[in-house]
Amino acid sequence: MDDMKEKKTHSVFMENRERMVVTGVKDVANFNEDTVLLDLNQGGMQLKGNHLHIQSLDLQEGKVVVNGFFHSMAYTEKKEKQDKNWLERILK
Template identity: 35%
Template sequence: MIRMEEKQPAGVHCFSLENRRKAVITGVQDIHSFNENEVLLFSEAGKILLKGEQLHVRNLNLEKGEAEVEGRVDSLSYLTKNAHKKDESILKRMFR
C-alpha cells in the first residue's frame, strides 16, 4: 500500500514555538533569507521575520509548506509590504 503525504490546504498557516528554542511554521511558501540572527520567510499569512540568536533552518519542505527553525527565538513579526521601506535610509530610497 502506497501512502501519499498530505499537503496543507491552501491558505492554512500555523506557528508554534517550543521553549523559545524550536519554531515550526506551516503555510510556508519560500525562505527569502536567513542567518544566525534573522530568518525571513514568505507564508500564506505574508512575510514573517524571526529574530534571535544561533538560528538555524533545520528542516524545510516547500512541497508540504513546512519549516522548522532552531535556536533562541527573541521575536516574531508579520511584515506588511512596506515594512522594509521604514528601515531603509533616505539615501537608499533616493538612489533606487
C-alpha cells in the same frame, strides 16, 4: 481541493523559545544566525534570535522548522510586485 486548503493554512508552534514550526510557508527569503525571513501565503514573517538554524524545509508541504533561541517574531505586509522601474514610479 482539500490539498489547496491545507497549503493555505498557516500556523506557528514554538517550544521553549528554542524550536519553531511554521506552516503556510512559500519560501525562505533570507536567513542567517540572527534573522530568518519567510514568505507566507498571506505576507511575510521575520524571526529574530541567536544561533538560528533551519532544521528542515519542505516547500511542498509549506513547512519549516527553525532551531535556536528566539527573541521575536513579527508579521510583515505582503508586497505587491512592482513592474515599473524607479523612474516610472517617480514620474507617475
